[in-house]
Amino acid sequence: MEWKKCLSFLLAGLLLLIPTKVLAVDFEISKVDIEARLNEDGTAEVTERHTYDFDGDFNGVTRELHPKQGASIDEFKAFENGKRLKVERDENFYKIYRSGDDETITVELQYQIEGGVEKFQDGAEFYWPFFDERNESDYGEMAITIFPPAPASDVTFLGYDAAYDTASLLEGGTVSFNMGDVSAGENGDIRVVFEPELFPALSGKNGTIRPIIETEKLRLAEQQAAFQENQQSVSRLGSLAIAAIGAILAWLFGGAWFQSRQNKRAAVKDNEKDFFVPEEKMSLPATIYFTKSSMLSSNAIAAALMDLVRKGNTKQIAEDKFELVDRQTPFTHEEILMELLFDQVGQSSSFETADVVAYTKKEATAEAYREAIASWNSEVAKEVKQQTLYSKKKGVRWFAALLAALTIVLTVFFGIYELFPLMTLALLFVLTSFSFAVFYKPLTAEGRKMREEWKQLEKTMKDLPEDTWHQLSKDEKLRAYLYLLGVESHSTDKKAQSFARAETFMHRSDSESFTLNPILLAAVFVSADTNSTAHASSSSSASFGGGAGGGGGGSGAF
Template structure:
């Protein structure tokens, strides 16, 4: 049980780490954004943005964060829908545009002015601006940015960075169009455009030239792109060989493990088809835990009480009345059950079924009852663990786990190279290797225990009376206890039928007045009673846009 819990926790943490999910108060997508920046001769830039949102559920409006570059400012910010002005609220660099609705597709127009963003040099005037940066929490499915000069520009020069790289094109009037397409959240995408200096006569001119610097930048970006492409080719070649090889190795290991487990299970089949009660290698609760389910049901608790009667730790005085005669138990979980039934519920010596019903109806006792049941279950699991019925193979498991971790590292490498298909398959195969690392096959002895008790369970469904009478009283009690704890339905139906047929001969030497429906139902009710009570806008941070500028989009 502990192994399964650890594995589940590990897998959940792994998925969360690899695929983080941001909880949003408003569910929306942004299928299209267009930004038109009109550069004026006085150095101001008039910006008109159209943001199309598809909302799923209620919403109150949209947000737009615009962090200006150092030395610049944003003025006259307004929001419109179909020409109608909308209420706007500003909080620092964040603007809230109010527009209520539910399950709608809306297009909001934003208008604002950027001041002091044009720098004039001897050979040109530059507009270098981040309309969004890594602070942006929203994905743009289709983003287009147009930058237009105050008049036709004969010598326009330009470049885009990150998401804007190689998305630019020159228009007839010297304007520049950046068709970026899909832009993921948390992405930078600065744009840089140089127009003719003569178009800005009123702007003060700085010393030096700017186009040569831009040419150097272009060359640097081209070299980086060429190096990146070469690395992509290398990574693709490595991945196209590595991932299939890792997958083939995983399939081979899986086939080997399955075939080996199948052979061991075949070898563990009982040598005879004749009915017999297996020798006791573990207690009945531990046997049920191992052969049936690690979730111990109330029927298993009832079987555990029956075992205490068989071992003469407890004497059954009637169907509903029990007396404790010996506290010295063979297993720790038996002592825990005695403490619960006779010390917490009973008076230290006697326990009656009605006492348990009264005890669990009191909510003040629920925590104590649940703690005892949990401790009992853990003690049963510990007994199973001590028998070492699962193979370990630590060296093999460490090797397989290391391969899985190596594939995760390779997935990061592929992700950095934008080889997302290879990254995906690396993660999938890596997860499967990690899962295989937790594979602990049952030992030969474990299969023997399972197959013997499985044969008993099947045989007792249509047991001949002559075969039953040949068993010793101890064998009859152990067989009965196992069938009782098998599951609640069989305890209530099959075991009741079996009780009516064989209870007299089964319990003659133990003085048992056994009613499986009554006893199992008692613990079901106790467990049910005790279980009933057991059960906007983020802060600002430094962005990655040029000159400290940038921003993004959202909703509320």
């Protein structure tokens, strides 16, 4: 199994699980204080103070206010330190203009609610959603305070969802809901009932409201008690299930690691003999792809070109010039490479290395070069896939997929019952199980043997005696030499020494038929890659529910 590749996918998946929002500006709403002062006619004068902590440039803040059915929002204004701010309204969405950079500001919003209070025979109710699931921002230290039009003594109140069990009765009948941190997407409706006599200018309705509130209180209390009981049961059983899943995953990964290590030891033992160049079971680019990296470098392109010279498809007539000899090849990726270099870059029958650099400097042709190289890389990958180098292991992978599905069910229950530490662990196990199911394809005995043989060649070239090199056939020397060229990244002294060693051998024994300058040739394709990537980067840089009665809203910035 390719553990490094799987680990990279695992880390990438973990990052995807972290909640993120794509916003034009980076900000936090650290504090929200909302005051609603009720009038005798049933209107409400609302003052909201939102504290924003901005990181970077910003142009202003937003507030979305959806009035519940039968009510309306009027006279919306915004201030900062008493200074009035410009406001633009688009139906229920308000943009408040206040630009800056890396600041903490407090914006005060003022507006009036018409129709927010309903008067019954036994009480007048203010039932309002100041935010709902449409809100896309987290609120910090949120408090909502409701003031009666005059001191009240008979007050009933209730909060839903984020507002549940957060209210307290203050002096004069004022009710304060101290919710603390409220996550984006949460509801938090509030209901407060005062004496009907405090609203003489408001027309009354038949029926009573206080029994309804008391029934709702009882329902929510029973619901909360049942929730807590279920939460404890889910926590207890879920902890056991998570422990079992963790043990199964440890068994899966441990078994895979042990099997891989055993196969590797067997392959290394088989290769403990005199130096040799492995058999040519795949093309050179496919061998490099399989043994070193699935992202073939510019060095690999240079090696692929010289491999065409080795096979007789092309001919090197000068250090910087190549001639096409024979287009016939069993590999599609070699056809693509010859078509790119001779037909697109060159003059059909020949090309010069300088032509490659010039071709990629032009924006019109740089994209064609990049697409051809991507197609070449894709066809190399197809050749590798056609080999029996990886074991499919369908049984164990389906088992891992089933484990991931079962863990997803657990994750949902943990989320419902707010068991967030267990939910996080379950998400990690889901990703781990799914990654195992998708990416676990251990090497077959043939694949392991091939990989270890080429690793052994790369390792032993550093100290290889010259007489051993001379015992190889010309074709073996070329294949060894070109493999080292293709995998060489000059990232370590050991690799550079191995390649230099082979290069010395080549020039001593085959200088008449091999005029390769690896530094020059690799530099050509590195330059071409840089040019085509630069053009690609420049071309892609252009810019491009409801709460009570259907009411609610949220906050943001721009």
